[in-house]
Amino acid sequence: MKKVTSNIDSSNSLSSTILPTSNWIALIPLFVFVGTFLGAGIYFNDFYALPSPIAVCLGIFIAFVLLRIPFKENMDTFLRGCGDEKILTMCIIYLLAGAFSTLTKATGSVDAVVNLGINYISPSYYPVGIFLIAAFLSLSAGTSVGAIVALGSVTMALAEQSGISVSLMGAALLTGAMFGDNLSVISDTTIAATQSLGCEMKDKMQTNFKIAFPAALVTIIVLTIYGFSLEIDATSTFASKDVSWVLIIPYIVVIILSLVGINVFVVLFLGVVLSGMMGLYLNSFDVIGFSKTTYKGFEGMSEIFYLSLLTGGLAAMVEKGGGIQFILEKISKFIKNQHTALIGVATLVSAVNFCIANNTVSILISGKIAKSLNDNYEIEPKITASLLDIFACIVQGLLPYGAQVLLLIGLSDGKINYLDILTQAWYLHILFVFSLGLLFYKSKPLAKV
DSSP states (O other): OOOOOOGGTTTHHHHHHOOSSSOOOGGHHHHHHHHHHHHHHHTTTTTTTSSSHHHHHHHHHHHHSSSSSSEEEHHHHHHHHHHHHHHHHHHHHHHHHHHHHHHHHHHTTTHHHHHHHHHSSSSGGHHEEEHHHHHHHHHSSSSSHHHHHHHHHHHHHHHHHHTTOOHHHHHHHHHHHHHHHHHHHTTTHHHHHHHHHTTOOHHHHHHHHHHHHHHHHHHHHHHHHHEEEETOOOOHHHSSSOOGGGGGHHHHHHHHHTTTTTHHHHHHHHHHHHOOOOOOHSSSOHHHHHHHHHHHHHHHHHTHHHHHHHHHHHHHHHHHHHHHHHHHHHHHTOOOOOOHHHHHHHHHHHHHHHOOOOOOHHHHHHHHHHHHHHHHHBBBBHHHHHHHHHHHHHHHHHOOOOOOHEEEEETTTTOOOOHHHHHOOOHHHHHHHHHHHTOOOOEEEEEGO
């Protein structure tokens, strides 16, 4: 077993190829943003009392003041970060998701799906059912955001109709979506992790499955048992209601197109068009009403749109100033053997994800140094790739300013409480425990064959 060489020192590491120098001061703007956002949430007992785009604006201002970079260069970096392809992709998805959600409510599609659930599914199974459906959809489509978009409105409506906690149902949707995304062969995170480590997709998936599936199985048991302990609003839940099968078509189309791997833009656009045509045919609204309803959906996603845009710019400034490089260098100093190398990989991707709130980009940033650690300590690439993906998934799913949680908040019209989501996202907590078992597993399978 080799020791880590200069491959990960400050002069020849991944971070040095991205950032000019290591600088802890570059992290202060991120701490200001996160500290302001979380501090206001704790003080007001409401994590969304202070609009998150305002909190990130404060961090951006601090970045311009503290970073010793010419103003024009700093501004160019900020604008490039805002205009990053992944950031803009997410922003357009938010707009289409908001429009689809609002239109399906206006046409009665949400009510139709809720009535279907009321007639044929026991409310006690709603939480575990949503977890399983979200997991299947996300696993097939390769996107946690897509699964949340497709099921978000229905999940919230089922919760309200049955009297089950909206936060519990939201947590079930969130964790099911993260489970599927983590294992999907077409997920950006899976592709990024396997490409970074140079391992076969099937090998990574087998290793990942051995950790994630037992965690999901325990979660299913917990949700099932917990579901039967809930107090259900019998008056609104068990009354049989007529189901308009035509109104369910938009959801069926969106789910089927997602399952066959159609681009999320195409899926959501077709969902918006189909919902609009249905609304016009059923006289739910006229052409102007369709336009106004669509725009109302856009407005409902304005906060997450602005936050994603501004956070992308802030993250780029922090990276340019040397903040990410500082994190990489500090972690590399604690590497002594295979197990500390794996702990370093898990800590690295978690820290980066905490800073930039994007699991795919976090894996890409952490990938080369993880590859260096993997090769120098002769660890099987599939294990390192799995840990990269898993810990990015765990952190992303629990961040109050992560896309998945913010999207849930938006789709619930602010009815979801973040602290409830944090405590009831049981799958992510159980997955963390199972992952620690791999980190501290001391036997030969860690080494290359």
